[in-house]
Amino acid sequence: MSSVLVIDDDLSRRELLSSAFSFLDQPCEFCGFVDWFQSNADIDVAQINLVLLGQSQLPISLEKLVKDLQDKFATIAVVTLDEWSEVKELPDSLAQCVVGQLSVPFKYQQLLDCLHRAQLFRLRVDDTSLSQMAIFSGLVGISQPMLNVRRSMSQVAGRDVNVLITGESGTGKEVVARSLHEHSVRKDGPFVPINCGAIPADLLESELFGHEKGAFTGAVSSRPGRFELAQGGTLFLDEIGDMPLPMQVKLLRVLQERKFERIGGTKTLDADIRVIAATHKNLDEMIETGEFREDLYYRLNVFPIDMPPLRERVGDLPLLLDELSRRLPEQGLDAVRFQNSAIASLQLHPWPGNVRELSNLIERLAILYPNGVVGVSELPSKFQNVPEPNPELYEVAGDTDAIEATFSSHSIGLDQLPDDGIDLKKHLETIEQRLLEQALAVNDNVVARAAETLNIRRTTLVEKMRKYGMQRK
Template sequence: MSDQLPRIWLDAPSEIKSDLAHWLFLLGVQAESVPDPVPSVTDDVIGGICFADACASRLDHLQTLPWIALDADPARWLGAVQAPFATLAWPCTLSGLQGIVQRLFSRWRGEQLVAAGRGLVGQTPVMRQLRAEIEQVAPSDATVLILGESGTGKEVVARMIHRLSNRADKPFVPINCGAIPAELLESELFGHEKGAFTGAISARPGRFELAEGGTLFLDEIGDMPLPMQVKILRVLQERTFERVGGRHTFTADVRIVAATHRDLEARIQEGGFRQDLYYRLNVFPLETRPLRELQADIPEIVRALTQRFALAGRPVAKLTDGALAVLSALPWPGNVRELGNLIERLGILYPDQVVDVAQLPEKIRMQLPADWQMPDMPAPTTARAPEPSAQNATPPEDVDPRDIFAAERTSVDQSAGIRLPVDEQELAQCQCVLPEMDFDLKNQLEAIERAWIEQALINNDGVVAQAARQLGIRRTTLVEKLRKYQMSA
């Protein structure tokens, strides 16, 4: 059992090391002496604890491993070359050690999430600071308010807080407060009893009950109606609630994480948001930054998105350094959501192919600043995508999806860099080779459909009727597909 525990290194006298090892085992960590030489790979080591003068050799050089300085006067190590992760006065209490070890756990899990492409990636100072704040607040039960523009990853932050918390093995329940009609929101949050209203044919638990012991994510809380704000405030204050039409009082053992893209202080001045609820939510505010302020992180974000799509079995493209340089120079008004849509679309158009600047959609290239110049790039080491047909050396980037199966079109190579049969005869002659990995036809078709819908909306500035006309479908059909894929015009 102990072999499966994460490890922490100790550099302390034997008598102190024995006491610390016992306490750390109670906290779920296996204590070990610092190996000599120190190995370069320490994936299962969450940090180290140095005692008194032993900290001199542990904090005299920069390193990635975090150290806790344990000393009768721990403040003397604050000016070391490698600042300690935390300091703790000796003798210490178990609860004092527990608080710091929980923060170490949170930091370690955060690094694992980032390595798996499931957390916030990026090495700019603002991203490092945001991750540090998440790791700091996650072990507590403090209410968190996440602020930021749409598409900046507020739900990613909320999920990261949950995964790094002590509630990680309990449910994470999200709800979009702005997407549910006001008359249904109370039932969605608190549940209802049988017969509470017309259509309530049976009792139903709400999101607070479903999130019991875990985390409830109130997304777009700035759009919550005022009458509902009063009821949420009561739950935050009293930690109790009742179902709609019920008398039994439930206890709410949930951690609240809320998010909004709105300026809540301005909403308070306008009378659209309660000031007392704002103070209840704003215990620990976090702010996600727009992608235009994270240009240096865009290549790493693209790699993380590509990895995520590949793990989901979706086709992915390989972007050259030149293409990444172009993406890094764009303003991205839709932030990471817009970037993710583009990466998904490129994967559909150029599966397992190399995508250079010329293959990027024209609308993307047109957003480059007038004075932008391509930075010096090393010669590419990977093979480029196949050359287009000689009949059309410069393929158009944005193809009307209706043209794919047009009778007069003999090859889609000329339009989108892919090849699809266009009639029954070609279909009979088509030699389709499935990939060796698991293939999900439904997911592939849905991804293609989503990509074309996204492009039609972009081409028509979000006007659904015009996008439906371009796609050759009814407006109501497109509305249903937008609802199905949870897309917005």
């Protein structure tokens, strides 16, 4: 809990403040001006949120004193005890730290108001601090919605409490969950994710709690569940809104008692984990319709974080394009660059699939234009929301029929044998792989739709992707 530092030579006023802060259950520290300058290194500056500044008989400059405080406490707020005439003479960089004045005698509401002003000042400074941008670096964006998310994360990351992340599909809820784990007291423990909507209801209990050998048909050996695998770390329950009601009851029991048993087992195991859940559904509406338990909701929703959709932070799109393009080589793809006109066009797209849709688009463009530059005309038609600024670059000059004839006469068809021969198997595999990549790209990496485009079975496409080392999305 943040502390208040009182620097004052008036012992009677210090005693009065001590009683008031004790009543408010607010930690505080006291020292005189001589003590402050001689031994302030002993004070834990990270815990100080507000400084109450009395007056001294010593010839001390307020500007020097506030500058000294600002150097030691980067986001400190100062409230003067009684009036300091020098406040009006402070430069703006120091005057902004002085958020109020408290005169004795005072009311408790005035003291609460000082604490509130200090809190708001610290949040405002934190939001504009460049050092805050480095926190949770996995999150890309400096828009106000993302600053709000970062601020919420910084408040809860070090607290061992359950978190519920809400937001549309593709907004990066798992990125937030992983980042919270990496900045938590459990960072040295495992991060274990499970998608509650991707596992059949009859298998979900076994996936969560594990089972003993012979517990049910097919249980040929004992197997630990995600709760065991996450011991000492974080369990991420993605799409918690898709969890069946019977499983919600069992999950609630574990969260309440912090204990569980494997299916078919008799040994009680401790659940030493932190739970982070996420959903794109409206759980409040699901509670009203009886699809989600209200008591489980309050167990999970200790600290909520709402992820904004991409359409509400399109100002972050250039940064997202840079970051996603930078990651392309890790996937075996060449980077792409974007013209300003293409970025402006993308900012007008509604982005129903959010950042996931943007990521798929960039991968598609990297396949079509490896190491190239993307303008408006290179974007798929549904992303072309502004006119092409340089249409003349895409016009073909001269006799089109003559050009086509010349091209045909000089190009080698797929069914023509080069003079120096060819590795037929490798040649056909190259053609096949390129067609697979194109089919996946135009279908946003949805395997089933790509298989329909190629007129082959989905399982056949999966086998061919495995053959060429192509990753499923």
